[in-house]
Ligand SMILES: Nc1ncnc2c1ncn2[C@@H]1O[C@H](COP(=O)(O)OP(=O)(O)OP(=O)(O)O)[C@@H](O)[C@H]1O
């Protein structure tokens with residue numbers, strides 16, 4: 001029998017094939033559970049929860065990486081996501097370099113903690129509660145950042161032994177000035193452990209002492225150089241650290257690093273407290289908006305990577321927001337450790353949300369995220385509020401939706417919040 005011309009034989013394919021031939025159409029959302037983000041390409045509700053996905057083994061870590069051009073809707077997504085998660089008892093901890101998370105904080109009935117030079121609030125980035133690894137990683141990052149170079153082995157050793165000594169006295173909280181003092185005037189136990197003399201050690205550690213001293217003197221004095229100010233509200237529905245006083249300052253990266261380290265330390269301490277009291281810890285979401293500013297500080301990649309790795313142990317989601325993936329590559333020369341670490345953050349953030357990218361950035365984005373050509377070609381065309389969500393290997397095109405209340409919380413163009421354009 002002759003087949004009619006217009007008729008084509010049907011074909012069968014596995015869903016894996018269908019997904020490759022018709023990207024996004026073969027996908028059916030991430031399953032139920034989680035907060036609403038918006039709608040996918042079918043017009044169906046798209047929901048997301050990192051902790052549920054982690055439990056279901058769909059992702060191997062809960063962290064989230066967000067990239068996109070200026071004004072594409074990155075911060076809006078995260079603000080409404082945090083607002084929705086907060087309704088379920090999750091606690092956002094935000095380092096806010098633009099001072100734009102105030103409306104979100106107030107919607108959750110907390111006031112932002114505002115750090116200003118000469119102000120009354122002090123945060124201790126090397127608090128003992130952070131734990132030895134976190135303290136040491138931070139100290140290395142701060143010293144490398146302040147000196148704009150990597151530490152040599154003598155300096156690494158000196159920093160480690162100074163930290164060990166300040167930790168030894170259980171009655172006194174470790175502080176940066178105490179560490180700086182030991183680096184200027186090393187004590188015998190430090191020198192003994194490093195098989196040298198105190199005089200030789202003082203010579204070797206003088207540069208990092210001077211570098212770290214900057215955090216205790218001058219424009220940054222009074223903010224990171226002592227025990228944390230008592231009475232800060234840390235048990236509310238969110239903790240927002242307003243760092244906008246430093247937005248124009250060359251010290252912003254260091255300020256972000258110190259304040260994020262303090263946040264991480266507090267989160268670790270709160271988890272430990274919950275464990276001691278044998279009750280479940282509240283799940284926390286730690287946001288680094290404008291993360292590229294901190295990543296530009298040498299040594300911060302290493303610190304952030306360590307923080308990311310701790311997230312699984314602590315049940316914390318880390319969210320890193322930046323403009324383009326080239327910000328990661330800009331952390332160091334090709335093949336350098338800094339660059340490897342910055343790009344490594346992508347592996348530690350298994351959910352990546354990519355908003356509009358200019359054509360020049362598409363090739364690198366495609367390479368670093370392993371996108372298909374269809375996905376990559378879409379990136380320059382995406383409208384405001386639309387993003388490509390890569391969750392593990394799966395891809396979704398999602399239009400983020402805002403409620404009326406959230407519109408007021410996220411409005412960075414209007415009068416609800418100060419907008420400091422780049
Ligand atoms: N899904 C959305 N629906 C409606 N309006 C939106 C949506 N997402 C963002 N907007 C609007 O777009 C403006 C810019 O958004 P947002 O501040 O999130 O951009 P951004 O990507 O964080 O920019 P920047 O890189 O400058 O930080 C906001 O004022 C917000 O009102």
Ligand SMILES: [Mg+2]
Pocket residue numbers: 074075076
């Ligand atoms: Mg933003």
